Amino acid sequence: MIRSAPSSIVFRAGQVRRISSAAGKDHGRLPHSNSPIVSKLKFFNAVSGDGNTIPTYRVLDGVGKPLEGAELPEIDRALARKVYEHMQLLPTLDTVLYNVQRQGKISFYVSLHGEEATIIGSAAALELDDEVLGQYRETGVLLWRGYGLDNVMAQCFGNEEDTASKGKQMPVHLSSPKYHFHTISSPLATQIPQAAGVAYALRRIPSRRSRSIAACYFGEGAASEGDFHAGLLMASTIPSPALFIARNNGFAISTPSSEQFYGDGIASRGPGYGIHTIRVDGNDVLAVMSAVKEARKRCLEEGRAVLIEAMTYRVGHHSTSDDSFAYRARAEVEDWKKIDNPITRFRLFLESQGWWDAQAEEELKDRLKADVMKAFKRAESLPKPELKELFTDVYGGEEPWNLKEQRAELQGLLRKYGNEWEPWKAEIGRFRNKARDLID
């Protein structure tokens, strides 16, 4: 069935590379370019045409008022409230998990604070079964899709209910085939060329061709990796409906973006790959929704990659292992939270529409806090997975001899020392069945 698909879908000869016959009329032509020939020596250093930096698309101003001439995305009261509630959920989750980490109950956490509009706005504009490949600040996409707080907590605690990693990955490294959310890994940018492959596969599945895209998120720091170059190159050259969403939040841990690149952000790179590109105000949820919706449409219509650079600000620390006041002023962060807070901006818009008020706000905050605390308490009370899981899922099919033997060796050691060696003794008790599955 797939074999009979016309190969022209993929490589439309001449679509991009057609050499203009007019270009070379007077001065000859180049073998692999339609570049016009000129006799004036002129260097350039901009992609916006007029030499200015690439503009930022915005719909709502800082107080939630639509900009003159701006077109609002299709949004009704119910959708707007859902978007707002999910935006509010992220800092609630952050606050609890950040503190939980500080108490030593989970090993690590990366906050999502400041990027609520980018994450929730894009999630709302994607279809629920678009394949998502994230970096690690995109838990909000899963929550939008209905993944549930219990599952997020289970992964962060690595307890017996952690189906995302069976206790194997650090917190916030989620996976969910059911919600089309690919496994998060710590190495930065590796997901970018993978997204090209996922998108290409989507084109080859008849039921998803022209219907599903791969949405790939990464930060502006990750975009310095070679895999960024590889991924955008692959997705543009081997036409693949991949939507690349760069979260430019100004910092890669302590490195400000001014030390990350010298050009015009990430957006300026898109045209170099022949990719439709837009820069959007990442603190304006409506602008993000519009941009992602339109980008998604283009991905599907043209079967090619699209790049969005969302300008935002990382309000929280990089992670729980980071104290960001070592490299930026506390006042700067506080100012930013006040001046340009994506949540406040959208709340003001909701209020102006008569869709929200102080009472709703209070009810929401109470409910979210209660929900998060309930999920946290439940997750905390559950044991870790069965200890034998540490040897599972290395290979599919038959398990190699070395793993069988090493499991048996650990089993022997546990039998011999499990009740005597303190570092193990305490730990064994935290696993389901007290590790009997491995010891017996």
Added chain:
Amino acid sequence: MNTYQAVRDAMSIALMKDDTAVVFGEDVAFGGVFRCTMGLAEEFGRERVFNTPLTEQGIAGFGIGMALMGHTAIAEIQFSDYIFPAFDQIVNEAAKVRYRSGGSYNVGGLTIRTPTMSVGHGGLYHSQSPEAFFMGAAGLKVVIPRSPIQAKGLLLGAIRDPNPVIFLEPKILYRSAVEQVPIDDFSLPLGSAETLAPGNDCTLLTWGTPVYHCETALHLLASPPPSLEKHIPTSLRSASIELIDLRSILPWDVQTVEESVKRTGRLVIVHEAGMTAGAGAEISAEIQKRCFLKLNAPVSRVTGWDLPVGLQFEKFIIPDALRIVDALVKTLSY
């Protein structure tokens, strides 16, 4: 068929029987720089057999992406010397996807084919044998065939294995090794060595191109030419040597090797890669542990020196038949 034709035949069968299978890499559309993909683009279309930009990390990442969707991705890295830009994608990503996602995702559909080992004039970057760099990457499989039949059967086995596989094709054998290859669909098992010649006095273990140097060495040992006669004691000429082709480097077939060494009491390991932390080191340590009381001589390793492959010096770098004979003589007379 020669080896490149056998490789092509395997991919043709894979493409024919599996609609999700695709073949891609640098220059594969016109047939590949070693002709391994000849005619596949014409037969199956450019949607299924296509060129990529020149980016190894991109090729590996793209293949992982397709495999994440359950598709069969057969990627080519033009020379195994150039697989290192993809090392991160292979070791940190492909190898670990199943484990880190608790089995909810896997990239079992990914096979990375790449030409390997020396070719006589490849210099530093067309000669390497990187298998040991991948030997510690739990979650990967690493396979090296020695001949056309092996190449076809093992490649089909690799493509269908539920794990990501690095398939290293000894490039000097693409044209030089020719044999009758069954044209039907068949797979050979991964993780299993093959005993090519039975013996009782010493086990000679190798893989890939050196299989042929080992065969030559066995002839030299049994009937040395006049020039070598004085170096090979008459008493050793009738020695019975067990020759084993390991075929899979990860996981490797410890059972076959252990059983053999327990019988012969001696082991010589031959590989082209350098000695330090080469695959021979791993095998040697494990066999020493398992066969300690049965060993009558130290485990010997005949390998490339711990050097890059200097172009004009290749004959003195790779482990050829003479060096293997010398090691056999020393091991047998220890």
